[in-house]
Amino acid sequence: MMSRLTDRIVVIGASGQLGSDLMRVFADLPAAGVDHASVDIEQPSAIAGMLSDFEPTLVVNTAAYHNVERCELHPERAFAVNTVAVENLAAQCGDAGSALLHVSTDYVFNGRTTSPYTEDAAPDPLNLYGISKFAGELALRHRLERNFIVRTSGLYGVRGSSTKGHTFIERMLSQAAEGRAIRVVNDTTCSPSYTLHVARAIRAIAESEAFGTYHVTNSGHCSWYEFASEIFAQARITPELLSVNSDAFPSPVRRPRFSALRGAALARIGLPPLPDWRDGIADYLAERVTR
Numbered sequence: 001m002m003s004r005l006t007d008r009i010v011v012i013g014a015s016g017q018l019g020s021d022l023m024r025v026f027a028d029l030p031a032a033g034v035d036h037a038s039v040d041i042e043q044p045s046a047i048a049g050m051l052s053d054f055e056p057t058l059v060v061n062t063a064a065y066h067n068v069e070r071c072e073l074h075p076e077r078a079f080a081v082n083t084v085a086v087e088n089l090a091a092q093c094g095d096a097g098s099a100l101l102h103v104s105t106d107y108v109f110n111g112r113t114t115s116p117y118t119e120d121a122a123p124d125p126l127n128l129y130g131i132s133k134f135a136g137e138l139a140l141r142h143r144l145e146r147n148f149i150v151r152t153s154g155l156y157g158v159r160g161s162s163t164k165g166h167t168f169i170e171r172m173l174s175q176a177a178e179g180r181a182i183r184v185v186n187d188t189t190c191s192p193s194y195t196l197h198v199a200r201a202i203r204a205i206a207e208s209e210a211f212g213t214y215h216v217t218n219s220g221h222c223s224w225y226e227f228a229s230e231i232f233a234q235a236r237i238t239p240e241l242l243s244v245n246s247d248a249f250p251s252p253v254r255r256p257r258f259s260a261l262r263g264a265a266l267a268r269i270g271l272p273p274l275p276d277w278r279d280g281i282a283d284y285l286a287e288r289v290t291r
């Protein structure tokens with residue numbers, strides 16, 4: 001029988017918000033998940049052990065050092081996890097005959113645009129998180145031909161992120177429950193994405209076996225203020241929601257003002273766009289109440 005890329009999958013960062021949804025989406029496939037405690041990608045020997053234990057046809061890397069403020073304060077940590085470890089992982093995957101699907105970010109772009117970035121747009125990151133992730137992409141392509149790079153944006157999942165704590169949606173709902181006025185920025189736009197939808201698209205990309213770079217987000221884009229308004233509309237609650245400029249939240253970190261992504265590469269291989277960002281919220285809210 002012909003072997004396929006999805007014959008034996010290992011997901012790194014399997015207890016994270018995207019990683020845990022990937023494990024759900026891969027449930028009917030021979031897929032193993034490893035968490036940070038069992039495989040630290042900064043340790044070359046841990047990667048070697050994982051590759052020899054599982055002999056994966058495909059490794060999916062969701063692990064990252066992605067707290068943007070912390071990356072700025074600890075660039076050595078950002079580069080260790082987002083660049084050096086990815087380079088090593090790619091090199092070892094190459095030696096072991098495994099392909100690698102690596103998750104990257106909209107923050108590789110500078111945001112000085114008004115229309116969504118497609119995969120052929122030139123990266124120009126504004127902060128050390130984006131720089132270290134873009135360097136990781138370059139190192140990966142340099143080391144390993146059989147690669148997928150999946151850039152996504154504004155992730156939220158039922159699992160939540162251990163680094164960032166609550167998802168944006170949970171933060172909005174809990175602030176509303178406290179009854180206080182909520183200020184949300186209106187001048188920063190992205191394509192917020194539900195991790196279960198992203199995970200399904202990642203599976204379809206892996207199954208296509210068409211290596212390359214993909215933008216994978218819920219369709220369309222919105223400002224964080226529009227995102228918050230839609231969350232409250234769907235949750236049928238009416239807190240006091242104030243639209244503010246990002247000057248209201250001074251930060252030492254520069255962020256792209258417009259980092260919406262569009263999946264032109266998905267269309268090229270015949271895959272449908274992901275559901276609209278509003279449907280991402282709807283599916284997330286529905287799943288959240290049934291848990």
Ligand SMILES: NC(=O)c1ccc[n+]([C@@H]2O[C@H](COP(=O)([O-])OP(=O)(O)OC[C@H]3O[C@@H](n4cnc5c(N)ncnc54)[C@H](OP(=O)(O)O)[C@@H]3O)[C@@H](O)[C@H]2O)c1
Nearest residue numbers: 013015016017018036040041063064105152154155161162
């Ligand atoms: N979150 C977003 O809004 C967003 C937007 C665009 C792109 N992305 C990218 O999407 C990917 C997944 O993000 P996510 O939100 O799902 O993150 P997450 O929930 O924080 O999951 C990442 C997982 O990786 C693990 N990890 C961290 N460092 C590791 C290491 N050195 N070795 C092994 N595992 C390690 C973490 O474990 P511990 O928590 O135990 O350390 C965590 O379980 C990342 O590559 C990120 O750059 C995220």
